Each structure stands twice: as C-alpha cells, then as structure tokens.
Amino acid sequence: MTSTCLHIQRTSLLILVVLYANTLVGQTYAKGFQWGKTAEGYRTIAVKTSVKPEQWSTYVLVAKSQTKALKHAKSIYKQVIPVPVTSVILTSTTQIPGMEALGELHQVRGFTGLPYISSQAARKAIDQGRIKEVGASGTLDIETVLALSPEVILGYAMDQTPGFVAVLAQANIPTLLFQDWQELNPLGRTEWIKVMGALMGKEPEAEKYFDQVVNNYNHIKQIAKSAKNQPTVVSGAVYQDVWYVPGGKSWMATLFADAHSQYLFKDNQQTGSLSLSVETVIEKAGSAAFWIAPAQHTSWAEMKQEQPAYSAIRAFNQKKVITYARKKGPTGGVLYFEQAALRPDWVLADLVYYLHPGLMPNYQPHFFNYTNP
Numbered sequence: 001m002t003s004t005c006l007h008i009q010r011t012s013l014l015i016l017v018v019l020y021a022n023t024l025v026g027q028t029y030a031k032g033f034q035w036g037k038t039a040e041g042y043r044t045i046a047v048k049t050s051v052k053p054e055q056w057s058t059y060v061l062v063a064k065s066q067t068k069a070l071k072h073a074k075s076i077y078k079q080v081i082p083v084p085v086t087s088v089i090l091t092s093t094t095q096i097p098g099m100e101a102l103g104e105l106h107q108v109r110g111f112t113g114l115p116y117i118s119s120q121a122a123r124k125a126i127d128q129g130r131i132k133e134v135g136a137s138g139t140l141d142i143e144t145v146l147a148l149s150p151e152v153i154l155g156y157a158m159d160q161t162p163g164f165v166a167v168l169a170q171a172n173i174p175t176l177l178f179q180d181w182q183e184l185n186p187l188g189r190t191e192w193i194k195v196m197g198a199l200m201g202k203e204p205e206a207e208k209y210f211d212q213v214v215n216n217y218n219h220i221k222q223i224a225k226s227a228k229n230q231p232t233v234v235s236g237a238v239y240q241d242v243w244y245v246p247g248g249k250s251w252m253a254t255l256f257a258d259a260h261s262q263y264l265f266k267d268n269q270q271t272g273s274l275s276l277s278v279e280t281v282i283e284k285a286g287s288a289a290f291w292i293a294p295a296q297h298t299s300w301a302e303m304k305q306e307q308p309a310y311s312a313i314r315a316f317n318q319k320k321v322i323t324y325a326r327k328k329g330p331t332g333g334v335l336y337f338e339q340a341a342l343r344p345d346w347v348l349a350d351l352v353y354y355l356h357p358g359l360m361p362n363y364q365p366h367f368f369n370y371t372n373p
Contacts, residue, residue: 030189032047045061060073060322061199063083070082081246084202093116098118115369118338152175181341225260234288235265235293236273236281247268247271248270291315322371343366
C-alpha cells in the first residue's frame with residue numbers, strides 16, 4: 001500500500017523516446033540516469049524509460065549562449081534542451097524541494113495538482129499566481145501548457161495519449177522523464193538533484209547539496225549500528241482485503257536495514273509492493289516490535305475499527321505504530337511524499353529515533369509520529 005500511496009501525488013506525461021549510442025558514465029547511487037556525449041561533443045542526459053526491456057531516452061543539453069551549436073543540435077536531434085532553463089513545468093511534488101534547494105523555484109511556471117504542494121515558498125508563489133495549475137493530477141491541460149510556453153517539462157511517467165507528444169514537439173517544448181521514484185537506493189533518489197542542477201545551471205550547488213545529504217545519511221547509519229539490538233519491523237496496511245508491504249529490495253526496505261532493524265520481509269526480491277493475504281502477514285509478522293508506515297493511517301482507534309485483524313500484530317497492541325501521514329501542509333499534502341526523496345537522511349534519522357530510543361535523544365523527527373490514540 002505504501003508504494004501505491006506514493007503515486008497519489010504524481011502525474012503522467014507522454015515522453016518522446018529517442019535512443020542514442022552514447023558512451024555513458026554511471027552515477028554514484030542513481031541507476032536511472034547517466035551522463036554522456038554525442039558524436040559532436042554535445043552533453044547528454046540519458047534516462048532509463050523501462051527496465052524490462054531496458055530502454056533509455058537521451059536528451060541533448062546545449063548552452064543557450066552557443067547559438068550556432070544550439071541551432072545545429074536542433075537540426076539533428078529531437079530532444080534538445082537549451083540550458084540554463086528559465087521556465088519549467090513540474091509534475092511531481094518530489095521535484096519541488098529540488099528546485100527550492102537550488103534557489104530556482106521562481107523558474108517554476110506550472111504544476112499538476114496544486115493542493116498537493118506543501119512548501120511554504122511554493123504556496124506563496126501559487127497564491128500570487130506565479131505557479132499555475134496545468135491540469136488535475138494525472139493529466140495535463142495542453143492549452144494551459146502551451147500558453148505558459150515552458151522551456152522544459154519534467155515528466156513523471158509514460159502515458160498512452162497519442163497526439164499529445166506531437167503537439168509538444170510542434171511547440172518546441174522538450175520533455176524530460178524524471179524517474180527519481182524508480183530508484184531503489186534512498187540516496188539514488190536524492191541524486192536526481194544533479195539532473196536539475198544540469199538543467200538549471202546550478203551543478204555546483206546540486207553536487208554540494210547531494211554530498212551533504214550523503215554525509216548526513218552515512219553518519220546516521222553509523223549511529224544506528226551502535227544499537228545493541230535490531231528490532232523487528234512490519235510495514236504497509238490492508239486495502240480491500242490485501243495487505244501491501246514494501247518488497248525486500250525496495251527503498252523502504254533499504255532504510256529499515258540502514259536503521260539497524262530487521263524487516264520481516266527483507267528476504268523477498270521484489271522492488272515494489274508485495275500483495276499478501278492478511279493471514280500471511282500475521283503469520284510472518286505477528287511478533288513484530290514496530291509497525292512503520294501503515295499507509296496513510298493516522299489513528300490507532302480507526303485502524304482497529306477498520307481492520308480488527310490488526311490486533312494480531314504485537315506492535316499494534318503495544319501501540320508502536322509509527323506513521324508519516326500526520327504531518328501535512330496547509331492544503332493537505334503529506335510532507336513525507338514531497339520531501340522524503342530529497343531528504344533520506346531525515347527519514348533514516350526518524351527511523352533510528354523511534355527504533356532505538358536513546359540513541360538520538362535531542363533529535364526532533366521531521367516526518368514520523370506515533371499514530372493518534
């Protein structure tokens with residue numbers, strides 16, 4: 001259920017898929033994008049559009065100041081992005097913190113599903129009309145997009161809407177598939193800020209931000225290792241008689257491991273959510289010491305009323321149920337959905353704080369709380 005909930009604040013966008021035979025340089029943690037060059041020496045970003053079969057879409061970056069080179073690149077390649085970008089449409093709340101961290105929020109012209117945004121700076125821009133609604137979550141209003149005429153759109157996922165991509169191409173609006181959500185390593189998600197840095201002309205700032213998060217994350221990971229025990233953990237929740245739990249190779253499972261806990265479904269090889277029967281989860285995790293991220297539940301009493309079977313979980317009976325859903329922005333957006341991808345160090349610190357009481361005595365959690373009574 002957790003993976004499903006993460007998709008609520010996302011939207012879909014049709015992306016032009018253009019494949020190039022470039023020499024690509026791997027990233028530190030991210031597996032979904034790579035840097036490269038064309039035969040002419042133009043810089044490229046290649047984004048993995050699918051895993052099976054593996055396919056990549058390549059975007060050519062050319063400086064606006066290089067007028068001749070830019071004109072030449074556009075005559076050869078379909079996906080050319082003049083940089084630095086000075087106007088952009090975003091389609092996922094996870095993209096907001098990156099723009100804000102780079103000091104480029106003022107370049108955002110539109111977003112799909114404005115109520116999901118929680119950032120105070122972004123909400124101010126929305127109230128002042130500087131960030132426009134460009135469609136309900138899951139769709140784009142093509143007329144509004146064309147009227148805003150962004151220099152690039154950061155998309156979220158593939159759509160099957162024929163003609164939409166043709167309209168964008170005709171309007172000379174490049175789109176870049178922003179696949180941070182497919183990364184399995186928490187730091188891999190954060191590393192996508194480097195893509196934003198390349199687009200916005202803020203690469204040094206992006207590198208500095210990423211390095212700071214990595215250092216924080218690894219420091220907290222070392223603190224967790226000093227704990228004397230590894231408490232058992234269950235996650236997810238029941239939806240329509242199916243209990244969805246994070247797969248053993250998911251980014252959440254990685255966080256549980258780095259928090260020095262024993263995730264009871266860690267041996268599973270799934271990278272997304274597992275769909276299990278309630279009986280299967282209870283049999284496997286009935287003795288779990290902690291229940292982390294029970295979907296968007298915020299109330300212990302409501303959980304018990306909705307699903308009496310939860311009472312078979314030890315962590316539930318001891319009210320050690322910890323949720324990210326209590327902390328919301330002014331219009332109801334869950335802060336975790338917006339900020340966690342760029343701040344896995346905060347997520348890890350929150351987990352260590354609850355799983356190992358006393359290790360971080362002066363820490364104030366950013367995302368997680370115990371469920372309400």
